Amino acid sequence: MADTLSLFERRFALLLSILLAAMGMTMVAAARHGVMAVHGFITIALGVGLVLALGRVYYSAPPVAERAGRFYDAPTRLGIAMTLIWAIIGMGAGVWVSALLYWPDATPAVPWTSFGRLRPVHTTGIIFGFGGNALIATSFHVLQRTSRARLAGSVSPWFVLIGYNLFCVWAVTGYLMGSTQSKEYAEAEWYADLWLVVVWVTYFVLYMRTLARREEPHIYVANWYYLAFILVVAMLHIVNNLALPLRLNAAESLPVWSGVQDAMVQWWYGHNAVAFFLTAGFLGMLYYFLPVRSGRPIWSYRLSIVSFWGITFFYIWVGSHHLHYTALPYWVQTLGMTFSVMLLVPSWASAGNAIATLNGAWNKVRDDATLRFMFVAAVFYGLSTFEGSFLAIRPVNSLSHYTDWTVGHVHSGTLGWVAMIVFGAIYTLVPQLSGRETMASSRAVEWHFWLAVAGTLIYVVAMWNAGITQGLMWRAYNENGALSYSFVQSVEKMAPYYLLRTIGGALFLAGAVICVLNCRATVLLAKGEAADRPLVRQPAE
Amino acid sequence: MSDTTDPRKLPSADPHTGNRRVDPITGYDTTGHDWGGITELNTAFPKIVIWALALTFLYSLVAWILLPAWPLGRDYTRGILGLDQGEQAIEGLRELTDDRLPWLSRFSDGDLRALQSDAVLIRQAMPAAERLFEDNCSACHGATGRGGPGFPVLADGYWLWGDDPGGIAETIRFGINSDHADARIAEMPSFDWMARADRLALADYVARLPGAGPVHSSLPGAALFTENCAACHGDGGRGDLEAGAPSLTDDAVIYGQDRSTVMETLSRGRRGVMPAWIDRLSAAEINLLAIYVYRLGQPVGEGAQ
Numbered sequence: 001m002a003d004t005l006s007l008f009e010r011r012f013a014l015l016l017s018i019l020l021a022a023m024g025m026t027m028v029a030a031a032r033h034g035v036m037a038v039h040g041f042i043t044i045a046l047g048v049g050l051v052l053a054l055g056r057v058y059y060s061a062p063p064v065a066e067r068a069g070r071f072y073d074a075p076t077r078l079g080i081a082m083t084l085i086w087a088i089i090g091m092g093a094g095v096w097v098s099a100l101l102y103w104p105d106a107t108p109a110v111p112w113t114s115f116g117r118l119r120p121v122h123t124t125g126i127i128f129g130f131g132g133n134a135l136i137a138t139s140f141h142v143l144q145r146t147s148r149a150r151l152a153g154s155v156s157p158w159f160v161l162i163g164y165n166l167f168c169v170w171a172v173t174g175y176l177m178g179s180t181q182s183k184e185y186a187e188a189e190w191y192a193d194l195w196l197v198v199v200w201v202t203y204f205v206l207y208m209r210t211l212a213r214r215e216e217p218h219i220y221v222a223n224w225y226y227l228a229f230i231l232v233v234a235m236l237h238i239v240n241n242l243a244l245p246l247r248l249n250a251a252e253s254l255p256v257w258s259g260v261q262d263a264m265v266q267w268w269y270g271h272n273a274v275a276f277f278l279t280a281g282f283l284g285m286l287y288y289f290l291p292v293r294s295g296r297p298i299w300s301y302r303l304s305i306v307s308f309w310g311i312t313f314f315y316i317w318v319g320s321h322h323l324h325y326t327a328l329p330y331w332v333q334t335l336g337m338t339f340s341v342m343l344l345v346p347s348w349a350s351a352g353n354a355i356a357t358l359n360g361a362w363n364k365v366r367d368d369a370t371l372r373f374m375f376v377a378a379v380f381y382g383l384s385t386f387e388g389s390f391l392a393i394r395p396v397n398s399l400s401h402y403t404d405w406t407v408g409h410v411h412s413g414t415l416g417w418v419a420m421i422v423f424g425a426i427y428t429l430v431p432q433l434s435g436r437e438t439m440a441s442s443r444a445v446e447w448h449f450w451l452a453v454a455g456t457l458i459y460v461v462a463m464w465n466a467g468i469t470q471g472l473m474w475r476a477y478n479e480n481g482a483l484s485y486s487f488v489q490s491v492e493k494m495a496p497y498y499l500l501r502t503i504g505g506a507l508f509l510a511g512a513v514i515c516v517l518n519c520r521a522t523v524l525l526a527k528g529e530a531a532d533r534p535l536v537r538q539p540a541e
Numbered sequence: 542m543s544d545t546t547d548p549r550k551l552p553s554a555d556p557h558t559g560n561r562r563v564d565p566i567t568g569y570d571t572t573g574h575d576w577g578g579i580t581e582l583n584t585a586f587p588k589i590v591i592w593a594l595a596l597t598f599l600y601s602l603v604a605w606i607l608l609p610a611w612p613l614g615r616d617y618t619r620g621i622l623g624l625d626q627g628e629q630a631i632e633g634l635r636e637l638t639d640d641r642l643p644w645l646s647r648f649s650d651g652d653l654r655a656l657q658s659d660a661v662l663i664r665q666a667m668p669a670a671e672r673l674f675e676d677n678c679s680a681c682h683g684a685t686g687r688g689g690p691g692f693p694v695l696a697d698g699y700w701l702w703g704d705d706p707g708g709i710a711e712t713i714r715f716g717i718n719s720d721h722a723d724a725r726i727a728e729m730p731s732f733d734w735m736a737r738a739d740r741l742a743l744a745d746y747v748a749r750l751p752g753a754g755p756v757h758s759s760l761p762g763a764a765l766f767t768e769n770c771a772a773c774h775g776d777g778g779r780g781d782l783e784a785g786a787p788s789l790t791d792d793a794v795i796y797g798q799d800r801s802t803v804m805e806t807l808s809r810g811r812r813g814v815m816p817a818w819i820d821r822l823s824a825a826e827i828n829l830l831a832i833y834v835y836r837l838g839q840p841v842g843e844g845a846q
Contacts, residue, residue: 145576145577146576146577146579148577216574216575216576217574218574220574220576220579288579291579291580292578292579296566297564297571297579297580297581297582298579298580298581298582299567299582299584300581300582300584300585300586300587301572301574301581301582301583301584302583302584302585302586303584303586303587303590304581306586306590325626325630329609329617330608330609330624330625330626331608331609331610331611331612331617331618333626334604334605334608334609334610334620335610335611337604338600338601338604338605338610339601341597341600341601342594342597342598342600342601344593344597345590345593345594345597348593349590352587359566359567360564360566360567477637477640478668478669479640480640480641480644480665480666480668480669481637481638481639481640481641481642481645481669482641482668482669482672483669483672483676484672485672486671486672486674486675486676486679487675487676488675488676488679488684489675
């Protein structure tokens with residue numbers, strides 16, 4: 001890492017690392033004990049580790065002078081490694097907690113292993129750890145390639161990646177110690193939230209400065225999506241996490257929102273986390289890696305434009321569909337429902353644009369498992385967005401809400417769409433960044449693909465059945481006006497579906513493990529750097 | 542950054558005509574943009590997308606006209622259907638209540654023993670009672686009332702506090718050791734002040750009480766029992782139904798009657814809690830549950846199911 005930096009940048013990075021360790025010491029000294037102190041120790045360890053890593057190469061040869069004429073891929077490599085590490089942590093936690101739902105007695109009598117603490121480890125590990133690292137890593141790659149410009153900074157990409165992962169580690173270790181602000185997908189406490197704001201603003205500035213350097217007259221679609229992701233997530237994160245710390249030296253705070261306003265802000269955040277974290281950024285990934293891998297032009301530029309503005313405009317309105325039939329006023333629910341239905345068209349336009357792009361490359365879809373990952377991702381994107389609009393309709397929601405159908409819907413999006421496109425991107429990027437044509441094992445990619453598809457289908461179909469069964473059982477009354485089933489009967493009915501879900505999740509995890517091993521083998525067989533064409537446009541021959 | 546938008550100067554454009562490369566597979570021309578090898582087709586906007594957009598807009602427009610939709614400062618557009626979700630919820634609840642009213646209202650007062658012998662009513666009511674039991678009681682007492690350590694078995698003939706539906710209803714209403722003012726109060730005090738040898742002797746004696754065969758009054762625990770325990774548990778440990786003191790001579794147990802469990806009980810005492818349900822269930826529902834629980838304890842054939 002540090003060997004890519006000039007001497008001045010090494011000094012600057014060293015200063016930042018020392019400041020990081022000092023921040024950790026301040027946290028430990030102020031908190032003395034508890035979650036914040038443990039987080040302080042983690043920060044000190046990271047800061048000292050970075051100082052040592054920088055010190056080791058401090059006097060090594062400075063980077064070649066023409067580095068400005070090359071793409072800056074080292075941060076992307078770290079980002080991909082972190083993506084894979086978090087994939088195993090997040091998916092492993094997911095399989096484990098799903099198994100606990102089938103074998104609840106297997107919970108050890110140790111507080112940190114309880115379902116309630118491990119479940120946010122799964123969601124944060126996957127959304128922020130796996131998804132977030134994949135987004136940052138690929139955004140650096142895509143931004144440089146489509147702008148024909150090197151990243152506008154040498155230290156800031158590292159700051160973004162390392163700082164972001166520090167946030168993830170703080171969040172996840174905090175949950176294990178029982179620290180949470182009890183907001184879905186935003187459980188991390190106030191100082192972690194503030195830290196993420198600093199990281200995120202740096203990310204945004206880096207992105208904008210690099211974009212301003214671009215050698216292309218137009219900004220490619222993928223960058224619109226990545227920018228929407230960065231900008232809107234900043235807005236969502238700040239508004240939803242507004243909280244007053246109880247004390248400045250402890251991980252405890254009270255949200256400034258209360259009552260139904262709090263619920264509305266939370267689900268405005270929650271659904272747009274799905275929209276701008278789990279959709280917009282990954283659409284950026286799709287819009288870049290799909291045409292690159294298939295070697296086909298994007299089918300319709302016009303459709304890209306309408307999809308992009310449709311998605312960004314409509315999504316912001318739809319969060320209230322999480323609160324149908326609650327204390328939230330009816331009119332807010334109607335708006336959430338109608339905008340969810342209108343959202344379907346731009347979503348399907350994106351999926352259709354992706355699939356139509358494969359016209360003329362179907363033979364590659366058949367032969368190339370990597371491209372097949374992307375194709376399946378586009379199909380599941382279409383399926384999940386249809387399902388989402390459908391579930392947002394109030395009467396439908398009265399059946400599906402609070403059931404495992406919601407869990408199935410989320411996972412058809414996260415397993416079928418988000419994870420598939422990430423793996424497609426990883427299988428494209430890892431060989432390229434290693435200067436190779438292919439992954440170490442193409443057969444392993446093929447195995448991963450079928451494990452992932454089988455796991456997703458088993459998971460999603462099991463949860464559809466589970467959710468519809470629950471919804472129907474909960475609303476059934478006999479002719480005397482008495483409930484036909486007690487709640488616990490509906491729980492007992494879930495047993496086979498929960499077992500199937502665990503099996504589906506385990507298959508998906510097995511595929512991810514194969515991916516990690518394959519990526520490691522590929523990196524070990526590396527033949528040098530990415531052989532992309534140079535930044536500067538070549539004169540026509 | 543090259544700032545031209547002149548089509549003739551764009552990459553892949555013909556420098557004289559500005560025409561761009563045509564994709565051989567689809568036959569469409571490209572937009573002329575090129576990002577590291579990625580190009581885009583200049584495909585016309587598909588008509589079906591316009592129709593789909595129009596359709597979903599129309600759906601939304603109709604919904605906005607019919608339903609409460611847009612905020613207007615302190616008010617909002619009410620929608621011509623005039624729907625109010627609060628009223629709808631109350632209406633839905635009333636309809637369900639009306640379905641139950643004909644039979645459930647008969648449980649709200651009256652002689653529980655008489656209700657219990659009305660076979661038609663019982664057949665109508667017992668499925669509902671079973672749901673009530675499973676949704677409210679089974680978390681502690683088990684789905685079939687088989688109880689568990691610390692939670693009394695209801696599906697047997699042994700009772701505490703009362704062995705008729707009226708007594709059971711009283712227990713459900715106010716609970717045992719609950720925070721309700723009328724709760725039944727019972728506490729097994731701790732005997733930690735007693736010498737360990739004495740506690741062991743007492744535990745040994747109590748553990749031998751159930752089952753057949755006389756317990757020798759010459760056992761060392763016998764005198765200790767009379768002195769310390771008989772006040773609540775009665776002479777010979779027969780128990781006191783009205784005071785909530787369990788019989789120690791039968792084979793029904795709450796925590797266990799082996800020596801080590803009795804030692805634990807003696808050393809630490811017991812103060813089991815049953816919550817009061819009067820604020821969560823209606824009077825009729827409590828009476829219904831009382832009859833259901835009473836029937837759980839009856840021998841099969843004569844009793845429940």
